Amino acid sequence: MRRRPPPGRAAAETETPRVTYKDVALAAAVFAVQATLALTLPEAARSHRPDAVGWIWLASSAAVLTWRRRAPMWCLLAMIAVVAPYHYLENIQDAPVPSSMVALYSVAVAGPPIRTFLVVPTLVGAMAAVMSAIGKPTSGAPILQGAGWVVAVAVAGELVRMHRNYIAAIMERAERAERTREEEAARRVAEERLRIARDLHDLLAHSITLIGVQTSVAAHILLADPERLDRTAVAGALDNIAETCREARSELRTTLRVLRADSDGPLPDLAGIPSLIKAAEAAGARVTLFLYPGDEPVPPAVGAAAYRIIQESLTNTVRHAGAPDPRVQVAVTHQGTSLHVCVEDEGPDPVGQPGADKPEGFGIVGMRERARSVGGTVTAGPRDDGTAGFAVTAVLPFAAEGTEPATEPATAVHLPVHPALRAEPEGDPA
Template identity: 55%
Template sequence: MNPVQATSNASRLRPAAVLRYASLDPLRQDAYLAVGLAAPASAIAVTVGSGRHPDALGWALLLGLHVPLAWRRRAPLPTLAIMIPLIAVYHQQDYNHSAPTAASMVVLYTVAVRNGPLRTAAVGCAVIALMMVLKIDHGMAGLAVSFQITGWIVSMLVLGGYIRVHRENAAAAVGRAERAERTREEEARRRVAEERLRIARDLHDLLAHSITLIGVQTSVAAHVLAADPGRLDRAAVAGALDDIAETCRTARGELRTTLEVLRDPGTPDARGPLPGLHGLADLARTAVGAQVRLTVTADEAPPAVGAAAYRIVQEALTNAVRHGGRDDLTVRVRVSEDDGALHVHVTDDGAGAGTATPGYGLVGMRERARSVGGTVTAGPREEGQGFEVTAVLPLGGTR
C-alpha cells in the first residue's frame, strides 16, 4: 500500500470511528476517555516533568485517580472529591507532577459544565486553597508554581462555564424554535378547522334554504296538477317549474363559489363578495311558502356583519317555512341599528317551529353571530304561537 492510499484509508476511517464513539452511552465514552488519559499520563510519568518516577504506590495513585473519570458526567462533584485526595497524595510523594495534570483539568472542566456559576466558583476556590496549602513548604518556587497552576484551574473553570452557557442558549433556542413550530402548526390546524366550519355553515345555509324552497315549489306544482286535472292551469305549473329552475341555478352558483375555496386554498377570498343587507330583499322575495314582511332601517354594515345578518335571516326563513305548519304563514323580518350594533329580529306565526328539534341551523346561527362578537337567541314567542329569532351583532371594531 503506497502512502497516498494509506492516508486516504485513514481519512475514511476517522469519521467512522468518531461516529461509533458518539453512538456509545456516556458511561462507556467516559471510560474510554479515562483509559485514553491514563496512557499518556503513564508515559509522561517516566519521561518528562519534575519529580521522581513513580514506584508501586505512585503507579497505583496515578492509575487510580483516572478511574473515577468514568463517572465524571454522571457525578462530577463526587468524582472530583475522590480524585483530589489521590492527586494530593501523589504530589506529596513528589512523583512526576505533570502526569496527572490532564485528568485534573478534565474533571474541573466537567464540574464547571455541569454546575452553576456559584458552585463552580466555590469549587475553584477550594481547589486553589488546597493547592496553596500543598505548595506552602516549597518557598518562592512553590509560589510561582502555584500561580501557574491557578491560571490553569481558572482557565478550565471559565471554559467549562462558557460551554455550559453556550449549551443552555442553544437548548433555549431549540426550545423556542420548537415552540414556534408548534404554534405555527396549531395556528394552521385552527385555520383549517375554522375554514371547514365556515364551509360547513355555508353549505348548510345554502342547501337547506334551496332544498326547502324547491320542496315548497314542487308541492305547489303537484297541487296544481292534482287539484283539477280536467282544468289544468298550465301557466301556474310553468311558473312553479320556472321557480324551481331559478332556485336550482341560484343554488348552483352559490355552491360553485363556495367550493372555489376548496379548489384553491391559497386564495381565501375566492368565494367572491359576501352576501349582506342588500341581499335581504331578494331573499324575502324568494321565500316561497311564506309571506315575508321585511323592514330594514340600518345603514350598510361591515361585510362580515352583513354576511352574518344575511345568513341568520336566511336560516330563520328556512326554519319558518319548513316547520311553520300552515299555508298562510307570515314571517316578519326587522333589521335595525342601535347602540353601535345591528339588531336582527325574525318572527313567524307558524304552528310547528317552536316544537322543532334543534339542529345544525340554530347552531350555525349562533356560530355566525359569535364570529363577529354577537349573540343569538331563539325560541317560541312569548305571545304563544310562532317562533322568534333575535340577533345582536356589534358594529364597532369590524368596519
C-alpha cells in the same frame, strides 16, 4: 421565575447521562498521557517515579473520569480524594494534572456558574494544603502556576458552557417560532373551513328544505286520490323543484367564485387589462393589445378568469423570455357566447416554458384551473403559425355546458376599448 423548558427538551435535560464507550475511551487516553508523564518527567529531590501503590492512585484518577458527565461534582471530589494521597507519597507531581484538569473542566461545563466560582478557590486552597503537607513551598511560583492552570481551565469550561447555552437558546427560539407558525397556519385553516362550512350551510340549507317540502307535496298529490289526479298541481310542484335547483346551483357557483377569489375585494375584470399592459411594458416588454368587443356583457367570473390568464401569461413572458424586450400580442375577442383570449410572444423558446420534454409549471396549471372554473379550456405551447415563440389560448364560455347562463347585470362588464390600443378586426370575428 424559572422558564419552563419546551416540550421534548425537558426529558432530554432532566435525563441523567449514562456512561458510554466515549467516556471509557477518554479515561484510557488520559491514563496513557499520565503514564507517559510519570515515566518521562525527571525525578526531583522529593519526587520519584510511582511505585505499585502510586500507579494504583494514578490509574484511579483516570478511572473516575468515566463519571464526569453523569456526576461531574462527585467526579471532582473523587479526583481530589485520589490525587491527594498520590502527592502525599511524593510521586511525580505533574503526572495526575491531566485528569484533574478534565474533571474541573467537566464541572465548569455542566454549570451552574456559581458552583464553578466556588470550586476554583477551593481547589487552589486544597492544592496549597497538599503542597504544605509534602513540604513544598506554599508561596511564589508553584502556587501561582497551579492557580493559573485552575483558573484557565475553569474559564475555558465556562466559555464552552455559555456557547452551548447560546446555541440551545437559538434552537429553542427557532423551534418555538416554527411551532407558532404551524399553530397559526392550523388556526387559519380551521377558521377558513368553518367559514366555508357556514357559507355552504346558509346557501344549501334553505334550498334543500324547499326541495324536500315540494317533493313531499308532489308525492302527497300523487297518492292522495289517483283517480282525481291534479296534473297541473303535480307539474307546478315539479317546476318549483327544478327552479329551486337552478337557483341553488347559481348561488353555489357564486359562492364558490367568492371562495376561489384571491382576496375579499371585488373580482378583477377586463377593465384592468390596460394596467396589466402598462406593468408588462414597465418590465421591458413591448405589448400590443387587440380588443374585439361584443354587445353582450361579460359575466364577472369569466372576466376574472381572463384577467388572471392574461396576467400569468405576461408574467411568464417577462420572466422567461430570451430577449430583454420581448414582443407580445394580446387579443381578447368576444365571439358569440364565449370570450377568446390569446397571448403570443415572439422569439426563441424561452427557458422555463413547457415543451415536449418539459413538465408544465404551476403557472400554466393555475391558468387551466382558472379556465376550468368557468367551463373553459386553455392551451399552451409553441405558436401554431410555425414562427418562433410561445402562445397561450383560452376559450371561456359565458355559461358552463349544461347550466343556465348566469346574468348579473349589476356587476357584468363590457370589453374595455382603449382609444390608443383598439384595433379593428379584418372582418367580423368568427
